[in-house]
Structures are given as C-alpha cells and as structure tokens.
Amino acid sequence: MTDDRKFPEIDPAITELEVEPVGKPASLWSDAWKELRTSPMFVVSALLILVFIVMAIAPSLFTSVDPEACNLRHSLELPSAEHWFGYDLQGCDYLARTVYGTRVSISIGVIVTVFAVLIALVLGSLAGYYGGIMDTIIARITDIWFAIPTILGGIVILSLLQRRGLWQVSLVLVLLGWPTMLRLLRSAVLSAKEQDYVDAARALGASDFRIIVRHILPNAIAPVIVYATITVGVVISAEAALSFLGVGLQLPAISWGLMISGAQTRILNSPHLLLFPGAFLSMTVFSFILMGDALRDALDPKLR
C-alpha cells in the first residue's frame, strides 16, 4: 500500500511559529502578589499589622498622654469617656501604656525572627547543600537544641541574668528559636538542590556560592517566609509569657506581658487591667498568624 499523495507545501515561516500565550510575564512572586491582593485574610492581617507597626514606631499618634506621667490619685480607676482604658495601680493612663507596649512586642518579634532566619539561612544552606559531615554535625546539634522547650529554657536562662532588657530577652528567644527554622530551610534546600537547574547552573560554570544564593535559596525561601511570619506572632506571645512569669522584661519597661502580670491578682475588681493588653496581644499574634496562612496559600501552588 504505497501512498503517493503529496502534502501541500507549507510555508516554513508558519511551521516555525509556535503560538505562545501573550501577556505580562508572571513570576512566582508576582503571581503570589496577585493572589494576595484579593485575599481578605491577607488584606485584614496586613492592615492590622500596619496599624501595630505604626503604633510601635509613633505611639504618640495614638495617644497624647505620657505613659509615665502617673498620678496615684487615679489608681485602678475604671475606663471612662476621657480615659478609655482606665488607669493602672500606679495611676498611669492605661491606654497610653498599652499603646506604648506595642513597641516592645513588635521589636522583640521582629528582632528574634530576623536573627533566627539569618542563622537558618547560613547554617541551613550549608547543611543542606554540602551534606556529608557538615550536614551531620549541623543537623544533629539542631535536633538536640530542638529538644529544649522554649518557655522552660527561657525561664532557666533568663533567671540567671541580672538585667533583662529587650536585647537580653531577644537573645534568649533567638537561642531557643532557631532550630525549627533551620530544619525547615535545610529540608527546602535539600529538595531544591536536586533540581536540574542546579546541575545546569553548575554545568555552565556557576560557583557554589552563586548556586546557593541564586538558584537554591530563591526556590527554598517560600516556606521559610511563611513560617517566619507566624514566628513573629509566636515570639511576641513567648515574650509576654516570660514577662508574665517574671523572667522577661523588668519594670519600668512597658510591655503587655508585664501589664498582664500586674493584672493577675486584680482580675475581679479591675478586669480592664487584663482585658486591654490581653486584647492587643491577641490581636497582634492573630494578625501575624493570619498573614502567615495567607502567605502560605499564595506561595504554595498546591493549595491554590
């Protein structure tokens, strides 16, 4: 069965042309941004976080009262039209103190997270990329460290310190907080380094440093960003817990944890002492965790 039919000649220019969808280039990040802009979860949490950050940077925008101008005559006064949050034991304006307390919480949350992420980036990429003995050492130390409970470890270390300010508390929380982040990044690096484009980059002459920074980390960073956002919230509540237990910040520092701590024996008579810092604390932690969830939904294509 021979077939002598001839196909009509096709213009080579037509066969050469592969039709491509035309549109604006879309990277993972711009796709994620498109998704985030329309996500109510992200918009709500971003607005809340923005308010808290502005409050932390410029508390005087939210209250004109000096939180340290106290008058014992007003001690434990309940909220009123002029003083919405009432007064604390020392007769200080509770609204002013709550607003000024934002700075400490946000600062500790951000500082601890930034340093934990930095540690994770360096050690996690070394362990994940080079493997072998380097990985064994780093991963095993991490595992051991991981076993120390944050609050318990925090109580032990902080109770040894004479002065406990923002930096001391941050340092302790970084010390206890980096292992999870490192484990997360290491596993993301492990899977990213198996990709063909890493071999391709190597075959085209890229150095190890360049491969890690340009090809592995950008593809491994998404889960860390999600986790880091949630970590800010978790650290803020950990600081409050430590301060509440009396091993965190010390007076005269203004912190929600200290305020809640001061409220604990007066909850029945002066519930406002617990209510306002507690609500601010919950709202802050909630908005960071909500933001983390929104980011995860946007950055993990499988959940779309």
Added chain:
Amino acid sequence: MATRANQVIADDLFDSTARLLEVDDVKVEFRLRAGVVKAVDGVSYTLDRGETLAIVGESGSGKTVSAQAIMGIIDSPPGFITNGEARFRGVDLFSLPEAKRRKVRGDKIAMVFQDALTALNPVFSVGWQIGEMFRKHRGTSRADAKELAIELMERVRIPDARRRVNSYPHEFSGGMRQRVMIAMSLALDPDVLIADEPTTALDVTVQAQIMELLAELQQETGMGLILITHDLAVVAEVADRVAVMYAGKIVETGDIGPLYHQPSHPYTLGLMKSLARPDVKIGESLQAIVGSPPDLLHVPSGCSFHPRCPYAKPICVTDDPTLVEVAPGRKSACHFAEEILRGQ
C-alpha cells in the same frame, strides 16, 4: 578587572593546536550501599572542531554519566571518576583544580539538558538567566547583558525576543524553552557543546526544528557537538560519527552512514532492526531486542550483551571482547564483528 585576568590565564592554559576533545579510558563508578555500579567502564572517543559525535544507548548505558564526567558535575559521593583522562586542547580536565575547571564549564564546554523546564530556574526570567552567563563570566553590566540575551534569543530564533526576554520559563512552550537553554549554553561561544537528549522531552515536529537549529548553530560557530540520545533516528541526519554504548562501554563506533547500513555489532544491528524506517516492508514486523538492559550491579560475565545476543557463542560468556578496528574508521567490540559486518 579580575574576571578578565582570569580569562587570560584560562586561555593560556590550553594548547590550541591540540585536539579539541580526547576522552581516554574514562571509568566512573557509583559506590552505593547495594554495591559498586560501574556506570562508565572505559570509554574513549575524540571530537574535532565542527564535528558532531552522537552517543547512542539505552537508559542506564552510561551515556549521560560519561558526559557529566567531562563536565565535572557528577555528585561525589556517591560518584567517582576512577580512571582515564578527558583532555580538552591537551589539558586533562580531571586534574584541573576546581576554580579553573569552573572557568572551562560554560565558557569552553557547555551543556544542554534534556528537559528545559526543570533545567531553567523557575524564579528568574529567561533573559536574566541568559544574561547571567555574561555578567558572571565576563563581568558585563546588567543592561548590556540583557541586550546580549535578546541577541542570543534571536539567534536561536525565538520570535519577538525583545518582548519575551522578561518572561519566565513556564510561560514558554517546550520547544521554545529548549531554545532558551541552547541560547544559554551558547552564550560564551563554547568550543564544545554537549547536548544530553536535547529533544527527548519534545514532540516529533519540534524535535526536528531543534536538531536543525543545533546543526545550523554548529555550522556558524564551528564548535564540536556531542549529541547524547537513545533515538537513532534523531541523530541520523546531523551526526558525523556515532558511538553506541551498552552497559557502560562503547560497543561500536564509526561514521554514521556505514554504521547505519552495515552494523558490525549485534546490539547495533538489533537497534537498527527495531527502528521504524520507510524501507520496512508491509507486513514485516519490527524486531525488538529480547531481554532487558543489564542491572549494572550484576553485569553479565564476558561480553555484557551475551544474554540478549542472538549470535552468542560460548566464548562470549567467558571472554570480554575489546573494541578493535574491523573496517577503516570502524571499531566494534564483538568476537564475531567481521561476520556481522559481512551480514552473516
């Protein structure tokens, strides 16, 4: 200008009168928990300027690993190069220190990967990735690198390059993506291009376009081209010479025409018979090679092809045939190469 200084050193290193690429008795083994796998077991070949060498073999025959050895991208451990030399312009690449080796990669010898979707980084635009070659190896500025990337994209015939330079890999079709990969590997005008199954992930019409493009680019640049493939048909029109690999060894090598028409190794013969060609008569069925490729942990004794070979004799079970010349320009590793060649 540190990069330029390094450039000069790298160029001085090589003897431009020496052969472009000489691979000499290279052995690569993978030391796994299950045992030692000799993925490449004494492979030798040469490549000259403007020449195209096709390395043909089944999955697991060692064709890709031998190329990775030359590029120096074998994961070690578990992979180790245990023997041999790969001389580029007279210099053994295996004994070069890593820093100099890196200068060779991409600059002198470049590689195109099988699946351009996974071989391109999803988080950067294609223009950025092509441009990175210039920024990194030549210290070109960002703006200039982008212009050079557009030029290269036009050279590999990506339509509307100027607009598409900022697109991301997933926004391209398979064929266009492979063109991007080729553009990247050609960025620094390499002397040798290794294409590892460059068309396997593509459909047949696009395969032909990519092969044509590679052949054209080779003509323009005069580079040596190593085409790794399992598909004899793909290389038939572009290759000058063929090396057929089986179980980590080259079993037959020669000029493509004679080798295709008159194989001198039973494995090549089997491959040719299993190929759908226009001269297969109606009603005649294609012949498959019986059995399956050997488990490299347990390579058969003697000639590793003997369990699947229709011509096997007792000697094949005991003696491993060496690669010997059976006709001008043709080598075969078979005890009965001459009989096969004469068609008996």
